[in-house]
Amino acid sequence: MTPAPVVAAGPRSGGPPHARGWRLVAALAVTQTVGYGVLYYSFAVLMRPIATTLGVSTATVTGAMTCAILAGAAMAVPVGRWLDRHGGRALMTTGSLVATGLLVAWSQAQHVWQLYAVLVGIGATGAMVLYEPAFAVLVSWFGAARRAKALLAVTVVAGFASAIFLPLAGFLVDRHGWRTALLVLAAVHGIVTVPLHALAVPKRPRPDPDGPPPAATGATRAAVVRAALADTRFWAMAVAFVAHGAAMTAMTFHLVGLLTDAGHPVTFAATVVGLLGVLSVTGRIVLTGVQRRIRTTTVVAAIFAVQAGAALSLLVVGGSRAGAVVGVVAFGLGFGIASLAAPALLADRYGTVAYATIAGSLAVPITLARAGAPLGAAALQAGGGYPPVVLGISGACLVAAVGILVRAASPSPVGDPISDSASI
Structure with missing residues (x-):
């Protein structure tokens, strides 16, 4: 249909x-x-x-x-x-x-x-x-x-x-x-x-000056929500942000354990993990600064891919303090990206008339993934230590990168007034 x-x-x-x-x-x-x-x-x-x-x-x-x-x-x-x-x-x-x-x-x-x-x-x-x-x-x-x-x-x-x-x-x-x-x-x-x-x-x-007249808002809002849920791009975004949300939560809960298991003192591990909050701010500033020159989807996919590699690096060089810091810094730059990227992609794709309903529909699976990720990671850790956890986090970041690229490459629905060159 x-x-x-x-x-x-x-x-x-x-x-x-x-x-x-x-x-x-x-x-x-x-x-x-x-x-x-x-x-x-x-x-x-x-x-x-x-x-x-x-x-x-x-x-x-x-x-x-x-x-x-x-x-x-x-x-x-x-x-x-x-x-x-x-x-x-x-x-x-x-x-x-x-x-x-x-x-x-x-x-x-x-x-x-x-x-x-x-x-x-x-x-x-x-x-x-x-x-x-x-x-x-x-x-x-x-x-x-x-x-x-x-x-x-x-x-x-x-x-x-x-x-x-x-x-x-x-x-x-x-x-x-x-x-x-x-x-x-x-x-x-x-x-x-x-x-x-x-x-x-x-x-x-x-009121949105570019949107429909107020009298048509109710009917239009429902139509926009239905269209969004039938849009391939929406579900590509959903896969991407669900995978990324799960990876971020799993890393938050298990990074201290991963670093201490690699031989670092708890104080050092906790200090390094504390960098994630500051780095999330840095990543958001970088995204906002470059998105006027580079497509948002390109930047976000690249950052997610970097996070996939950074997670893997912790298995290879995470035993040294320099390696641990470099890996966490590279991973942390994407820590707060989703909170900015998702609103930008949704608003630019579907407008503001039904933004909150569409964003809420996207938030449900993301929140469920965040709730379940620590338990899933704990099960992996119990079965094989931290390497399976890191591999799972890296894989989820890679899935997120691919999902964003699919979102960018998916064809617009028939009748979509947004041209491919104008969309993000």
Whole structure:
């Protein structure tokens, strides 16, 4: 069956005619930093003391975070539909309020079932306030000429969330215990994110001057989503970003173990792994800087291929400190690429009318892959040590590179108004 035409917004010559758009960028940069720092990264510090208090294993506590990730995946499409229809202000403000309340409830958890219930709620509210809705708001507000800079600004600032909140959470836990630490983090989260989302996020999506008239938006939105899901390029992107997401998560969980197994001290391994956050920012800056001169798909595929080779290099030269650093640096340059590349490819291909719904559809399999990757990697490690894990990560990066190239080479659907020369 011939796919329906894909409606895409053509490039805009500009963006918001005033400073409101950049105030929005500044606000979201702050809320994403605090949101990821409190709702995601602090868990790494809280995990062991919570397990000790509740009298369970760290694996049991980790399972709660896995459930949170799955809850976020389940919310991705409904959240996307809401954003396309109603905008981000009410959703993100409500999500911030509820997440703050759940952090307080988390601090009072006395039983494992309470921990799981709270973290499932945090996973669901995370889908309402973190990158996916923030990107949808930015994509709907900024034209193509300024969109990349807006996304880059938010992700560069938020890339330092771990560097800020891991030490902060550690300090609070050491001084006051994990329950008080969560109360302090809840206060920080509520005081910062709720007013910024309520005041800075637009109430409704900004009308797209290149899109259909408002009266036709509802019907057109559904048509665009159907066309995207029937588009070969969408599924090529899905394969690429699912494989890449799985590889990144597996490497995050197992890189310290890989390096210590190669003979490095734990302190050295942890320090080297800490480079990934900084390198993710570097990779995003590189992508944004070169995509005006080189096709985005070419750059992204090349970086994914470099990551495949870098992972393999850790098996060959990872036993030396210089080899380990070089391998991690090369791998880390692609660590944050997907968070910028996916919004750019989706918006330029399908426009902004149904962006959030399409992005949510893509986020579901990616999130599921991220949730399952650590378990799959652990099974490989148990069966044959770290070489099978590294080979799996390298292979996934190579699949991701091929998927991006297939996306670039796939023919446009019949009736597609985007010419091959204009598309990314």
